[in-house]
Amino acid sequence: MTAMISAVGRRTLEILRILGHHATFFVEILRACPAALRRPYLVIAQIHAIGNRSLVIILASGLSVGFVLALQMYYALVTYGASESLGLIVNLSLTRELGPVVTALLFAGRAGTSLTAEIGLMKAGEQLAAMDMMAVDPRSRVLAPRFLAGIVSMPILAILFSSIGILGAYVVAVLLIGVDAGNFWSIMQSGVDVRRDIGNGIVKSIVFGFICTFIALYQGYEADATPEGVAHGTTRTVVIASLGVLMMDFVLTALMFSTP
């Protein structure tokens, strides 16, 4: 009995300790951000590493998601004679949900893992400690630029994902199946609101960029300085970031789209 109660207490304290760790780490990164902004080239180089290098996988996935969405929706809609609403459905599902969420999942896999592994290996090779010895703050030199770059890159990637997805749906629906192009665009335009649908999608992608980058940096920075530690950290980045994104997506959707 006492063992069980103390087990519960230990678990609670452990959770609190992890939460506190995350919060302190977050404040440390935020405090290092102004110093990183004073040297914008550090941030630009990281946007290149995180954003530009993820571009190809994001565009390829967006295009194929657009293709598949258009085909599947066409088969469902054609039975109701509503195949011209295809553009609207594809647009709404991409800008509201699939754009931000799928981009964030790909981003966690493509950019998050590389951030974790990079920082974990820097720590294992004692490069971070060496920076500290030279009075260079590793937080403002290494962590903050990557954090800012992640938050900047993610919305751009999500916008491009949605855009290329809509173009892919246009190719399948209009060029291959033969849905009327004028109706495809005009029904889409009358049903999609800039602020409500596209704006909220961008807000979502900024939040997801924050979650993915922050978890990747935390797991890298707190990883054990061994090959196993870095491997564990990389795995945990993908798992935690993906679950966090999906749960946060539910919360954000409920907040944003609950009122008609």
Place this chain on the structure above:
Amino acid sequence: MGKKSVEMLVGIFVLLGMAGLVFLALKAANLGSFSSGDTYTLKAYFDNIGALKVRAPVRSAGVTVGRVASIKLDPKLYQGVVELAIQRDVQFPSDSSLRILTSGLLGDQYVGVEPGASDKMWAAGDEIKHTQSAVVLESLISQFLFSKAADAGSATASPQPASAPGGGRK
């Protein structure tokens, strides 16, 4: 890779993102097609607004000339008060009438304007009572059934009065 070429690539990346945003806003959404800037408002009273929604279009001859700005209930008349925001450059004679119509069989409802012939024009803030309500399917069906029953009742009234239940009620 040199500093300049990295900056160049990141610049291309950011510009691509902006191009995507412009594409989404202009081609894939309704920004620019209808600006809410230059409008005047009219108040219309309907007995029943059906499933009309805020931001539903106001159309005359099928052309969108405005949007529904707000919908509320008049607490004294028990009528629906619909505020319409009409484009400034479109004017209607003061004896025009408003109807709530449906686009397509299952489409959204919109407000249709039937222009009249008066020389006077509607001005901002005018209240319009000359309106026709939305068609509610249930009342349409019950009207149809009642008239059918009434027809059947009058046709067969003399030989078998009991064969048309409800026929005498009308």
